[in-house]
Amino acid sequence: MTTVASDAEKTDGDLVVDVDRINKHFGSKHVVKDLSLQVRRGEIFGFLGPNGSGKTTSIRMMCGLLTPDSGHGTCMGFDIIKQSDQIKRRVGYMTQKFSYWDDLSIRENLDFVARIYGMQRRKEVVDQSLEKLGLSSRAKQLAGSLSGGWKQRLALAASMLHQPELLLLDEPTAGVDPAARRDFWEELHRLAAEGISVLVSTHYMDEAERCHKLAYLAYGKLLVQGTAAEVVAGQGLSTWAIYNSRDSDIRDNKLVGLSQQLHEQPGVDQLVVFGTSLHVCGKDAALLEQTLRRITAGQGLRMELIDTSLEDVFIYMMNRSTDNFGELS
Ligand SMILES: Nc1ncnc2c1ncn2[C@@H]1O[C@H](COP(=O)(O)OP(=O)(O)OP(=O)(O)O)[C@@H](O)[C@H]1O
Numbered sequence: 001m002t003t004v005a006s007d008a009e010k011t012d013g014d015l016v017v018d019v020d021r022i023n024k025h026f027g028s029k030h031v032v033k034d035l036s037l038q039v040r041r042g043e044i045f046g047f048l049g050p051n052g053s054g055k056t057t058s059i060r061m062m063c064g065l066l067t068p069d070s071g072h073g074t075c076m077g078f079d080i081i082k083q084s085d086q087i088k089r090r091v092g093y094m095t096q097k098f099s100y101w102d103d104l105s106i107r108e109n110l111d112f113v114a115r116i117y118g119m120q121r122r123k124e125v126v127d128q129s130l131e132k133l134g135l136s137s138r139a140k141q142l143a144g145s146l147s148g149g150w151k152q153r154l155a156l157a158a159s160m161l162h163q164p165e166l167l168l169l170d171e172p173t174a175g176v177d178p179a180a181r182r183d184f185w186e187e188l189h190r191l192a193a194e195g196i197s198v199l200v201s202t203h204y205m206d207e208a209e210r211c212h213k214l215a216y217l218a219y220g221k222l223l224v225q226g227t228a229a230e231v232v233a234g235q236g237l238s239t240w241a242i243y244n245s246r247d248s249d250i251r252d253n254k255l256v257g258l259s260q261q262l263h264e265q266p267g268v269d270q271l272v273v274f275g276t277s278l279h280v281c282g283k284d285a286a287l288l289e290q291t292l293r294r295i296t297a298g299q300g301l302r303m304e305l306i307d308t309s310l311e312d313v314f315i316y317m318m319n320r321s322t323d324n325f326g327e328l329s
Helices: 055-062 084-089 106-116 122-132 148-160 178-193 205-210 228-235 247-252 254-262 285-296 310-323
Strands: 015-026 029-040 044-048 070-075 091-094 166-170 197-201 213-218 221-226 238-244 270-274 277-282 301-306
Touching: 015 055, 015 197, 029 055, 029 197, 029 221, 044 055, 044 178, 044 205, 055 166, 055 197, 084 091, 091 148, 106 122, 106 148, 122 148, 148 178, 166 178, 178 197, 178 205, 205 310, 213 228, 213 310, 221 228, 221 310, 228 310, 238 254, 238 285, 254 270, 254 277, 254 285, 270 310, 277 285, 277 310, 285 301
Parallel strands: 044 197, 044 213, 091 166, 166 197
Antiparallel strands: 015 029, 015 070, 213 221, 238 277, 238 301, 270 277
16 A cells, blocks of 8 residues: 655644554455554545445444444544444434435424434524525425435535534535535535544545545555545556547547557556547556557657546556455455
């Protein structure tokens, strides 16, 4: 695992999550393997990785919602194994499958959640929540008639009602349109600025780029962690974009043919068509350039060295971990 984060200037008092070599099995399946990770106060920490790579299980263990088989750690200063009750009270959990009552209004839904928590001064708490999450104007609207984005906002309000210090968001915006996703993330950053820490699992690259830090898991192993820029730099990939010189060539599928030609050529580690360009990545920058110049010569193509994107890196890591599955399992 590559750790590329540098946090020397921070003190340990900032740590909200600090786990050391935690493991989880489900039956014979080793789902999380020796996970060590630290999350700081006010940090939005994103978990990425293929389906079933252990993101949700990791997040749940770090917050005392699931007991690790081995390893140890703290969450908000409490022991994740012995003091899970104290942790649970301070955590807000929003899952993809947040259930609200369609035939209750936003206000009634929040009031219901406040009753479940046994909260005092419910009206005041609900009013504050409506105000804080910009839901006041729709307080009387039935939850069932809300768009996906507003439903997510309601789910966030419900998970924040008891004023948790740490939020767990499990693919919170799956199926929500980009504009609503952007609003949701602005809200998360406002909360983080107030000192609330957020652990979020996602498959969306735009969301990954909005996290302060990222962890990439595959087959239960943490492969890399750090800021988006650190994660990209850590893989040391060189990336070229190749375009058709003429728009008419797009219809000829020239790039698909080129992709086949480049497959398994020296220096070429990855080929991905991105819209009207082909992204070609490789670890050995000089060899990659040599190969590209040789193969594209005289084909009427334009090529340009570009910044490697987070998406290029994640695809690369995913393919690599699949190749190394035997070694990782
Ligand atoms: N309660 C459980 N009992 C048995 N197996 C489980 C349980 N929870 C998770 N698993 C298995 O553990 C593995 C990791 O699951 P997990 O939900 O942590 O992955 P994930 O990375 O969050 O996946 P996704 O992106 O699909 O949400 C999967 O193979 C899953 O089927």
